[in-house]
Amino acid sequence: xxxxxxxxxxxxxxxxxxxxxxxxxxxxxxxxxxxxxxxxxxxxxxxxxxxxxxxxxxxxxxxxxxxxxxxxxxxxxxxxxxxxxxxxxxxxxxxxxxxxxxxxxxxxxxxxxxxxxxxxxxxxxxxxxxxxxxxxxxxxxxxxxxxxxxxxxxxxxxxxxxxxxxxxxxxxxxxxxxxxxxxxxxxxxxxxxxxxxxxxxxxxxxxxxxxxxxxxxxxxxxxxxxxxxxxxxxxxxxxxxxxxxxxxxxxxxxxxxxxxxxxxxxxxxxxxxxxxxxxxxxxxxxxxxxxxxxxxxxxxxxxxxxxxxxxxxxxxxxxxxxxxxxxxxxxxxxxxxxxxxxxxxxxxxxxxxx
Amino acid sequence: xxxxxxxxxxxxxxxxxxxxxxxxxxxxxxxxxxxxxxxxxxxxxxxxxxxxxxxxxxxxxxxxxxxxxxxxxxxxxxxxxxxxxxxxxxxxxxxxxxxxxxxxxxxxxxxxxxxxxxxxxxxxxxxxxxxxxxxxxxxxxxxxxxxxxxxxxxxxxxxxxxxxxxxxxxxxxxxxxxxxxxxxxxxxxxxxxxxxxxxxxxxxxxxxxxxxxxxxxxxxxxxxxxxxxxxxxxxxxxxxxxxxxxxxxxxxxxxxxxxxxxxxxxxxxxxxxxxxxxxxxxxxxxxxxxxxxxxxxxxxxxxxxxxxxxxxxxxxxxxxxxxxxxxxxxxxxxxxxxxxxxxxxxxxxxxxxx
Numbered sequence: 001x002x003x004x005x006x007x008x009x010x011x012x013x014x015x016x017x018x019x020x021x022x023x024x025x026x027x028x029x030x031x032x033x034x035x036x037x038x039x040x041x042x043x044x045x046x047x048x049x050x051x052x053x054x055x056x057x058x059x060x061x062x063x064x065x066x067x068x069x070x071x072x073x074x075x076x077x078x079x080x081x082x083x084x085x086x087x088x089x090x091x092x093x094x095x096x097x098x099x100x101x102x103x104x105x106x107x108x109x110x111x112x113x114x115x116x117x118x119x120x121x122x123x124x125x126x127x128x129x130x131x132x133x134x135x136x137x138x139x140x141x142x143x144x145x146x147x148x149x150x151x152x153x154x155x156x157x158x159x160x161x162x163x164x165x166x167x168x169x170x171x172x173x174x175x176x177x178x179x180x181x182x183x184x185x186x187x188x189x190x191x192x193x194x195x196x197x198x199x200x201x202x203x204x205x206x207x208x209x210x211x212x213x214x215x216x217x218x219x220x221x222x223x224x225x226x227x228x229x230x231x232x233x234x235x236x237x238x239x240x241x242x243x244x245x246x247x248x249x250x251x252x253x254x255x256x257x258x259x260x261x262x263x264x265x266x267x268x269x270x271x272x273x274x275x276x277x278x279x280x281x282x283x284x285x286x287x288x289x290x291x292x293x294x295x296x297x298x299x300x301x302x303x304x305x306x307x308x309x310x311x312x313x314x315x316x317x318x319x320x321x322x323x324x325x326x327x328x329x330x331x332x333x334x335x336x337x338x339x340x341x342x343x344x345x346x347x348x349x350x351x352x353x354x
Numbered sequence: 355x356x357x358x359x360x361x362x363x364x365x366x367x368x369x370x371x372x373x374x375x376x377x378x379x380x381x382x383x384x385x386x387x388x389x390x391x392x393x394x395x396x397x398x399x400x401x402x403x404x405x406x407x408x409x410x411x412x413x414x415x416x417x418x419x420x421x422x423x424x425x426x427x428x429x430x431x432x433x434x435x436x437x438x439x440x441x442x443x444x445x446x447x448x449x450x451x452x453x454x455x456x457x458x459x460x461x462x463x464x465x466x467x468x469x470x471x472x473x474x475x476x477x478x479x480x481x482x483x484x485x486x487x488x489x490x491x492x493x494x495x496x497x498x499x500x501x502x503x504x505x506x507x508x509x510x511x512x513x514x515x516x517x518x519x520x521x522x523x524x525x526x527x528x529x530x531x532x533x534x535x536x537x538x539x540x541x542x543x544x545x546x547x548x549x550x551x552x553x554x555x556x557x558x559x560x561x562x563x564x565x566x567x568x569x570x571x572x573x574x575x576x577x578x579x580x581x582x583x584x585x586x587x588x589x590x591x592x593x594x595x596x597x598x599x600x601x602x603x604x605x606x607x608x609x610x611x612x613x614x615x616x617x618x619x620x621x622x623x624x625x626x627x628x629x630x631x632x633x634x635x636x637x638x639x640x641x642x643x644x645x646x647x648x649x650x651x652x653x654x655x656x657x658x659x660x661x662x663x664x665x666x667x668x669x670x671x672x673x674x675x676x677x678x679x680x681x682x683x684x685x686x687x688x689x690x691x692x693x694x695x696x697x698x699x700x701x702x703x704x705x706x707x708x
Binding site: 133134137139167173174177184186187190191192194195198199201202203204205212215217218219220221222226227229233239240241244246247248250251255257258259261262264265266268270271272273275291299303304306307315318352353 | 490491493495521528530531532534538539541542547550552556559562564565568569570574581583587590593594595601605610613619620621622653660666671672707
């Protein structure tokens with residue numbers, strides 16, 4: 001069932017959207033024989049044109065079938081593929097895993113199915129945006145559940161061939177986790193943004209970076225989230241119920257200060273556990289903020305000066321002034337070097353704001 | 355009462371924390387005669403040592419008194435200053451304005467008082483972190499309410515001398531707005547972070563940039579937020595009540611998909627109104643993501659190549675891979691140049707992921 005390490009895997013991709021097409025482009029670049037199909041002949045032609053794979057022939061016998069259709073359609077396509085190619089391993093890329101695990105288990109087909117979830121962050125969609133590098137250095141979750149070890153190895157090999165960071169868990173743990181790390185944050189961000197409806201554009205000039213950070217994902221696509229919410233309903237409702245309880249406690253508090261202090265303290269404790277650089281805990285870099293004229297080449301000039309000082313920039317964020325032609329560039333550096341950096345940049349004529 | 359345009363203003367600052375000391379350093383750099391005091395002799399000595407101002411003499415008659423003490427202590431200090439220096443204009447820097455406006459109105463001292471709120475974003479505090487440039491290109495809100503025009507002009511002149519972007523509103527509009535653009539986002543971010551408590555560190559490897567964005571401000575200081583919440587209780591409770599209603603509707607929905615679609619749509623509409631670059635609506639830059647080895651000098655090398663192509667980087671964000679020694683650098687550029695940039699960077703050997 002699985003190919004030997006080193007042998008190209010014959011892969012068939014069902015679904016020529018952004019993810020399916022990107023997988024095809026990536027695997028073909030590695031020399032893997034890849035086919036791709038889509039219910040829409042136009043989408044399929046476009047994906048083939050981009051080089052995501054050949055047309056599937058009736059007689060083709062893929063080693064691996066990757067179902068890359070929208071979440072709500074995934075279950076039917078996975079079951080169909082498992083029945084059509086009983087010797088193949090089938091995986092999918094849907095962002096909710098438990099309903100699929102249950103469906104293949106119920107059909108008695110779990111041994112050849114490995115749920116997977118490549119976490120490639122893109123705000124665009126469609127084959128035209130596809131890139132073989134889309135998965136490089138991004139988490140790709142595998143949920144073996146009832147799968148044969150050989151099936152798991154094949155899907156792992158494919159994800160690793162595309163450069164992804166493989167994370168192994170199981171379908172129900174995955175869905176419970178994404179409710180908290182992905183789905184509930186989206187719902188909360190949308191609710192915070194929706195609460196701005198009563199404000200005038202002039203009121204909104206008081207918005208700072210905090211609001212922009214919290215609401216960045218509020219720009220997401222509503223229909224996609226409706227599907228995700230339906231498929232992860234129980235976990236999402238449980239997570240939101242907890243958040244509602246926390247917020248209602250603040251709303252109803254006799255002493256709002258005490259209630260908020262408790263919540264902010266708990267949140268702060270959990271936030272430090274979110275992995276940052278290299279999977280470890282977030283390092284405490286020290287920010288050095290520099291005021292940079294908002295014109296071409298200035299950021300480069302700044303980084304050239306920083307580099308000349310032999311100081312590594314661990315992170316960098318830009319905030320633009322609402323009224324002036326300058327940007328505030330926050331450089332995160334080793335705390336032991338931050339003082340040096342501020343002084344040296346000031347000596348070189350930069351306006352250092354912190 | 356006010357000094358003529360061009361004449362240095364005699365300023366007395368009460369409170370030698372980060373904001374007060376930074377104001378002092380900034381004004382002294384402009385040649386304004388500045389004094390500074392603090393209830394703590396040690397803090398006052400430190401601020402004077404940094405150059406934030408001279409010691410106040412019994413006979414000094416400031417034109418402007420700036421109260422820069424913690425929010426909960428501001429009201430008493432403002433009233434005291436108005437009584438002690440009846441010819442001076444008094445302002446303060448607290449992040450909630452209506453309780454102060456009410457207190458000075460009640461004392462019959464509103465004509466010489468101008469509430470203000472410099473929105474300088476810093477995560478650190480204390481005089482040692484002070485910088486005269488702290489306010490440069492940041493919003494500085496004025497709430498004239500019952501103040502004389504001359505008093506307002508003096509405070510405006512001071513804020514503008516420090517390089518801030520002055521925004522004029524009134525105390526109650528300010529407080530209603532900050533509840534929605536600042537305080538409620540903090541509460542929601544803390545609640546989203548607190549909901550991670552049930553997850554293992556391994557579950558948390560599924561966290562993406564969305565969670566990191568939403569929870570960045572969850573690292574804030576609990577005590578400060580307790581004070582803010584107490585002073586803006588009614589507005590904050592009203593805002594949170596609206597958010598709770600929105601979330602409870604999702605929690606209780608028969609069709610969670612439909613409920614979420616409505617909320618995400620409303621949030622998306624409001625999010626587009628948040629001002630971005632130069633006070634306008636957020637521009638639709640196109641992101642180009644480049645995979646950059648996580649080692650010193652690579653970011654500089656990338657920006658050098660981008661600059662050589664004559665393309666301006668409007669925004670830049672770095673995301674580090676949890677498992678691999680690379681970072682994903684997202685360059686936001688003119689949509690018309692994004693294709694060019696991707697192609698040219700790839701030609702120069704960069705791995706372009708989008």
